[in-house]
Amino acid sequence: MLAIDQLRQPGAATHEAIEAFLRDHEFPIVEGRQVTFVFRGEASNVFLQHWIRALPQQQAFQRLPGTDLWFLTLQVPRNSRIEYKLGIEQGSAFGMHGHGQRVQLVRDALNPHQALDPFGANSVVHSEGYQVPDWTLPDPDARCGEVREHRLASRAFGDVRKVQVYLPARYRPSRRYGLLVVHDGEDFLRFAALQTVLDNLIHRLEIPPVVCALTTSPNRMVEYPNNEQHARFIVEDLLPVMEEQYSLVEDPGARGLVGSSFGAIASLSTAWRYPGVFGRLCLMSGSFLFTDIGDHEGGPAFDPVVEFMNAFRKAPGVPSRQLFLSCGVYEPMIYYNRSMVPLFQSTGMRVRFVEARDGHNWENWRDRLREGLSWLFPGPLWMVYE
Amino acid sequence: MQTSRSIVLLGPQRHQPIVREALAPLTEHSAPVAAITAGWEEREAEDLELGAHLSRPVENLQLFRRAEEVFQRDPELLRAVRAHHDDLRELQRFYRMRLRHSMPAASELLGTEGDGRLLDPEREAAFASLRALDEHHLGRVIELQQAFSAKWGLRDREHVARNREELGALLRGVGALCIAGGHVGVLFNRLWMFDVLALLPEQTPVVAWSAGAMALCERIVLFHDDPPEGQGGAELLGPGLGVCRGIVPLPHARQRLKLQDALRVQMLSRRCPDALCVALEAGDRVTWDGTAWHASASVQRLCVDGSLAALGGAA
Known part of the structure; x- marks a missing residue:
């Protein structure tokens, strides 16, 4: 009863x-x-x-x-x-x-x-069995990283963009770090506890200390779906400045793009337009709407998405080397994400796909960060005993 | 043969340092000590906190920096070391492949129920097979290390030899040697490269913690029960310096191991039945007085039946 x-x-x-x-x-x-x-x-x-x-x-x-x-x-x-x-x-x-x-x-x-x-x-x-992961909560033992704010003059957009930069605790210029470019970075900080998660995963040695460029778009619905300007902004405006100002490993294997929903489209299309620049992709609940025949049901905002995804499916190339993909089984995008897995695999990328009993929301994306980041950027967990 | 010098193995020191306390009965209060912090890699020189805690002169041997300098000046050695490490990594990958299949069999047999008369020998055989795999891997790593040393005359190379002379002079004047934790592979490689313990006067005591403790033992056992990737468990990295025998230190055990899970505890302890598998937490201390191991009251060992027991007095 x-x-x-x-x-x-x-x-x-x-x-x-x-x-x-x-x-x-x-x-x-x-x-x-x-x-x-x-x-x-x-x-x-x-x-x-x-x-x-x-x-x-x-x-x-x-x-x-x-x-x-x-x-x-x-x-x-x-x-x-x-x-x-x-x-x-x-x-x-x-x-x-x-x-x-x-x-x-x-x-x-x-x-x-x-x-x-x-x-x-x-x-x-x-529901029964779900627990908020402890690595998403502040850990007094974890050393805290720092978030700095930059203004970046963008030649691609012809304006000035706000970019926040996460530096891991004990960042030092004499060492070289991997770089994660996180779309909707401010939202990842506010709604997906990104700073806490990074501090904790680094503290637990599950990922190495990394630098993150957290981007924010004033009009993501237009700039994210396969927008040439956006890709140029990331690769030709942001990346050189990051490499100039911070001590980064200049190798695709140490660079990643992260995004959820339309941010995943932005990440994928940037990597597609500039293959080989970013060797790691973390795409959460990607809005991978495509059509096999006829029209789509996503509304006008999805027109460029569908156009991109249909083009991508015809000629995917090899946008990156390693791809982490996640999606909630309760969200409408699950069908498209599941459908894309074999196609991604056929490109020769190493692909890991994870499903969760969750929806299209920020805490779902927060909860996937550990398995995504630690797979893309494995830390020295087995080797370090401080 | 077990060493006759005093050796103290400690748990993690970040939050609850007890190195000073451990040194107190071993050396004069004001005697300088040598420190090895090479496991901290490029942060090696950031030893102010350690110095403040010890409240006595500290000579950091800077093995990490010395090795980097040697590599800069001896590019032939650098190339050889890189190739050697590539071989070791490859060997580790093959070993992991075999472990990935052998460990689930042992784990499943431990977790299953059945007539002990039939089941126990199967379990024992599964662990014997795991132990044989560990021994095989250990042997292969030793083989590669010996071949490397023989081919490259490591300790006789000009820059290594010069650093060894300097290190020997520094070590002759200290009351004890402290070896901090950090990256156990980096730390071991530097200790091995300069063969530091051979330069330490015979009766000078050693205090080591976390990875430092692991590097001193016969074999370096890496462990984690809940990594974000893979099944977790334990694997051998290779031989340690062999100064401490019959003991496998497990720093941060509570954080890294599922100590309440008897099956997981057995998975580790039955791999090393002839050694004391010792959980080393902050505040823990295990002492070799030249004849036997002694432990502070809080120290626990992992037993082959999956339980935890106080290590206690003479072990």
Whole structure:
């Protein structure tokens, strides 16, 4: 019997019992594979808004008869991480989103766990088995790196770009470092704990100390999908400046491009346009939309993506030597990512593909950083005992 | 044959240094000590914290810098060393290939249930096979090292010999030698290149920690139960300097090994049944007094039945 079922017994849902129920549980309630979401308040309808591919994205709650308590129980596979909001409708009780209704999407007030993204925050539920990886949390033993801010005059774009640079703890010019160029670097810092992750992975010797150039685009939807200017900016503007100002290994095997979603397209298309410059690619939830016949369903923003991916599929070349690819099984891009794996492998690149029970979001990308970076840039874990 | 000098092996020193405490019974309070920090590689000279902790004169032998200088002045040796290391890396790769297949068999046999009468000999055979593989690898590495030394007359080369003379002079005036941790391969290679311990007066004590402790033993065992890549476990790098016998130091064991998992503990301890597999954490100390090993109360050893036991007094 689930916890909510006790309240569903005849006469059980008294005011005191509901108060006790809310006081005695953490929400959502995870019981094995069953996850029960709860909302308390006046509404005409309540629903769960999520972004899981293949499930109706709005799942209706039930009202506990005679009360203001609403609930929904879903079966969720182990090790899942799901972001959601609650849809609260006020007004007509007939149907969803009908005339005269007010619908508010809100975070789950009973759930303290939130995931931040550039659009705000979502509530997040962890199913049985999922744990926030300890290497994503600040470790007092780990020496902290430093993030500096630069302004870079871009000949490719004809403007000045902000670039943040992560330097590992104890960076010293007499040593040479690998370079990671991270698309949407500021978002990786804010929403994927990139600085903490790098500090921890370096401290744990799982990756070597690396320098990261964290780029930010003022118009990523235009600049990321196979944009010649963007590729030129990365290779001809950014890379020479980084190599001039920092002590870097000037070898493709020590250079990587990192990106998620459209940032993955930007990374892949840059490597494709300049093969052999970046020997390592880390592409997370790549928006690899392509068509075999007819039109696509991605909307106008995806037109250049589809054009690029179709061209890439015809003539992939060898954009890099080693490619880490990851995607959430709950996101729409899973089909495209899975489809691309054999094609990537056919180019001769070493490819590693990882799936996670997660969606198209920053914490999914945060959680994949360890396996991605440590595979692309293995650290001296086996050899160093300080 | 076991050394007659006093040797102290310590756990990691970054957060809870006890080197000064370890040195106290071994040398005069004000006697200078020599330090080897070559495992820190290009940070070798950053030994201010160590000096402040020891509160006595410290002579850093700068083996890393010396080796770099030797290579600069003797490019023939540099080429030979690089080729030698390429061979060693290749050998390690082949050894890992074999381990990748042998270890899961032993692990599966340990994890399975069955009639001990039938199962135990199978388990023992699986570990015997692993031990044979380790011995084989050790033998191959020693073979390559001996061939390298014989071909290149390492210690007699002009720049190596000159550095050895300088090192010998420095070591004659110190009360003890401290060997810090870091990159165990780099550290061992420098110690081996200059054959530093042969230059150390016979009764001068040695205090070594983490990779320093590993390098002093008969064989260097690399270990990690939860690497981001691969199955984890332990592998031999090759022979150590052989000053400490019958002991396998495992610094940062709590962090690197699943010590609560009896199966994982057995996977390591049954590979080295004739040695003390010793977890060396911060604050831990194991002392060779010339006749036997002694340990501080906190030191634990990994037993062949998968348990942990206090190493305690004379071991």
